[in-house]
Amino acid sequence: MSEPATPQPRDGVAVDARNLGGPAPDPEGRPTVVVLDYGSGNVRSAVRALERAGAAVTLSAKPEDALNADGLVVPGVGAFATVMDELKSVDGLRIIGRRVAGGRPVLAICVGLQVMFERGVEHGVESEGLGEWPGTVELLPAPVVPHMGWNTVKVAEGSKLFEGIEDERFYFVHSYGVQEWEFDVSQPRMAAPLVTWSEHGAPFVAAVENGPLCATQFHPEKSGDAGARLLRNWVASLKPKTSR
Numbered sequence: 001m002s003e004p005a006t007p008q009p010r011d012g013v014a015v016d017a018r019n020l021g022g023p024a025p026d027p028e029g030r031p032t033v034v035v036l037d038y039g040s041g042n043v044r045s046a047v048r049a050l051e052r053a054g055a056a057v058t059l060s061a062k063p064e065d066a067l068n069a070d071g072l073v074v075p076g077v078g079a080f081a082t083v084m085d086e087l088k089s090v091d092g093l094r095i096i097g098r099r100v101a102g103g104r105p106v107l108a109i110c111v112g113l114q115v116m117f118e119r120g121v122e123h124g125v126e127s128e129g130l131g132e133w134p135g136t137v138e139l140l141p142a143p144v145v146p147h148m149g150w151n152t153v154k155v156a157e158g159s160k161l162f163e164g165i166e167d168e169r170f171y172f173v174h175s176y177g178v179q180e181w182e183f184d185v186s187q188p189r190m191a192a193p194l195v196t197w198s199e200h201g202a203p204f205v206a207a208v209e210n211g212p213l214c215a216t217q218f219h220p221e222k223s224g225d226a227g228a229r230l231l232r233n234w235v236a237s238l239k240p241k242t243s244r
Contacts, residue, residue, distance in 0.1 A: 022068025
């Protein structure tokens with residue numbers, strides 16, 4: 001019998017090609033987190049930041065890894081339509097949908113947040129998103145775009161993600177955003193999502209907390225101590241498996 005293929009590094013992070021059943025429980029009891037590796041730019045900073053936040057992190061595009069981890073992180077840089085195409089190429093839409101439907105935590109970052117909405121409009125072209133939330137991603141009506149640098153946020157009351165960092169600044173790099181929140185809670189037992197806002201030319205959605213699905217328009221991995229605390233808050237909310 002031939003030996004299993006040697007894991008090859010992707011973007012500076014080892015990916016275990018022999019792991020066919022998802023990430024094994026961490027021997028130190030840390031929550032397992034998969035950063036979805038679907039070709040969205042440099043994700044090393046996100047992997048390192050999550051490791052520092054207390055997670056056992058794997059960079060993987062394999063559905064079994066992404067479905068079975070305690071937490072899934074969906075990064076995203078570039079154009080809305082391109083990110084959607086890249087997610088489809090690794091079965092990302094089904095993976096994200098199954099995790100959310102099953103109450104399994106997902107954290108989306110930057111364009112990862114944007115594609116959770118129904119649609120994005122860039123250069124006059126409309127693209128379909130995942131539709132987890134209603135709304136449209138559009139160009140920010142600001143004199144200067146992209147919106148690049150540090151900005152304050154107006155944190156939603158009751159936020160767990162921003163606990164202890166309600167008055168901090170976070171690092172943004174984007175030209176598009178969701179400027180209207182259209183979610184209508186029609187069922188009395190359904191808790192309304194917690195929406196955090198920022199402003200650049202107009203108010204835009206900076207973060208959403210909606211049960212198992214959380215997302216940030218800013219980059220927590222580039223947001224210094226405040227971003228590190230946010231990631232620790234998210235990792236601390238995960239419940240690590242003790243067996244498979």
